[in-house]
Amino acid sequence: MDLINKLHFLVENGRVDSFPQASQQKVDTALQRIHLLFQEETEAPLTELAHGLRAWTRSHLQAEDIAQVAASATRAREAFSVLVTIGVGGSDLSARVFHDSFNHPYHNSLSVEERGGAPEVYFAGDTFDPRKLSGLLEMLKARGLLDKTLFNVISKSGTTTETMAALMVIRDALDDVNWQQQVLATTGLTADSVLFRMHKQSPFYGDTLLPVPDGVGGRFSAFSPVGLFFLAMTAGKGETPDTRIRAVIEGVSQAQAAFNLAYNHQDNIAYQLARWVHLFEEVDRKGTIVFYNYADSSCLGEWFVQLYTESIQERNGGANVISAKGPTSNHSILNGIIAGPRDKVVLFIHWEELGPDLVLPKETGMDSKLTVFEGLSMTHMQTASYRGTALDFSDNSVPTATLTVSKRDIQSVCQLMRLLMDTIAVKGRLQGLHLDNNGGSELTYLQDGVEGYKQNFRSFLGVGS
Structure with missing residues (x-):
């Protein structure tokens, strides 16, 4: 399948090339093994995938x-x-x-x-x-x-x-x-x-x-x-x-086609992103990912918080995820990213097209501090805001990367969501969550941590299990 609507992954600041070669080689060797295992799945029957919670x-x-x-x-x-x-x-x-x-x-x-x-x-x-x-x-x-x-x-x-x-x-x-x-x-x-x-x-x-x-x-x-x-x-x-x-099918199929490419192919973003996050967690001890969706939308971030933390935070490992949206969050969390604990990496989601656009009118007669924006489209201003934020983080040595999506339409958003799911699958295996589970299922796809809440909840209500 031709990758017509490709997503793009760019590391603005926080390249892992400077990390010890031994650390990089260890991750790359693991990624090769992981890729081979996932490739074997392409011929597996659905029942086998279901058993491994990967249907x-x-x-x-x-x-x-x-x-x-x-x-x-x-x-x-x-x-x-x-x-x-x-x-x-x-x-x-x-x-x-x-x-x-x-x-x-x-x-x-x-x-x-x-x-x-x-x-x-x-x-x-x-x-x-x-x-x-x-x-x-x-x-x-x-x-x-x-x-x-x-x-x-x-x-x-x-x-x-x-x-x-x-x-x-x-x-x-x-x-x-x-x-x-x-x-x-x-x-x-x-x-x-x-x-x-x-x-x-x-x-x-x-x-x-x-x-x-x-x-x-x-x-x-x-x-x-x-x-x-x-x-x-x-x-x-x-x-x-x-x-x-x-x-939906078209977008997910695009993501799947990219995931089946060689693990180090430039279009196989799931492996690139998992590698980037994992090296910063393991080598630079970053404990928080800021998922910075540069659009007026909180739901995608909330979805990713659950996807990542419920899948990857196991065995006392895995990063926290904070959901942010730009530029709204620039007036709240941005200060902490720059001036607070240096424990964060930032993953931007940048949209090239947001949908129907608006243009600021000309000849408004308003103050000169405002008239400089006359004639600008709001999408252009949104992009400039994203770029300014990314540059600000880079200038302050905050590791940042960007996933660029062409459009905010069904095909592109579903392609992005499937890419993030695949990233989680790779990241889980980099953490070894498929190993030493006493014959049980891969921890990436479980969520046993919630069971204590359920039991205590029922106990406080005085009802049985």
Whole structure:
């Protein structure tokens, strides 16, 4: 596959060439081994990948799942005016990224026609704080929309307490023996899932379940039905569920093609980025990555925080991640990056095209300190702001690198997300998280640290395990 919309990786300051050759050689030797292991996977059956919790690398190739998502979204768009996604963590963060990146920033304020037939969109099920859920149900009732709302509940086990508590409240609010017909469940397709068992007793909407596939963890589920249903359901003007899904497949396929290149190929950015981060962690003892998304968007950073920290922080290792957005964060965290502890590296996400542009008007008659900006486009100013920030960090000896993305569209963003997932896979193996697990799964794809919280939570409530 030709890499048409290539992402670009550039190290502005903080080249690792000055690190001891022995350290670099050790990492490069490890990368060669890792690359060979991942190449062997290309011929492996899906069941083998699922066993190793790496079936997510083929989510975009599962034609049956994709066709089911497209059909369900097309049908539900005709039947419902509102979509509420109920989930937490990996079950909803990718949908939030998609909404933040691809839908109109004031999506819910537009008319149905202006939205291209897409429903209004809301999120629930990621907290026990009742304020927003209470307000959401109150608003839907007051506007006569509650019975026109589809609730997509997402939980592989069907026991995620934050999510299922919200579903229980929603079930009560619907106050209808047929409440299941307003619920679409995305879950594991075995009797281990509570949602699966509920569906067998009384089917959910469309008499169907969308699968959380075997071997696909939540934070790697963006391109499975977990994320794709939301993306398809909210297709806007000039789009259909099918065209949106095809754009995802194209972007992920581009990333996969790059990942299959030689580990030291200039277009295989996942290996380059993992190498850069790992050497700074191991040699220069940097303990924090600042993920600096240079756009007015927080969701991508929140998604990456979960992806990185829940995957890589194991065995008392792995960096922290701080999410920042430019230039907003220049008026907060920037001071700490420059003047605070020297424990950080910065990864910029730079967008060459942000979408429809605005130009500052001319002849405003305002103060001369402002008129110097007349006639400039805001995208040009955003780029100048990114470059100025990167130069400032470089001048202050802060290690920085940039991932440049051509457009903020579905294909490019999904290509970026898959690249970051692959980077995590490589980084985990550089840390040896696939080794010495007593025959268990690769630690990169587990999250056992949350189990203590769950047990203590239930203990304080006085309920059993």
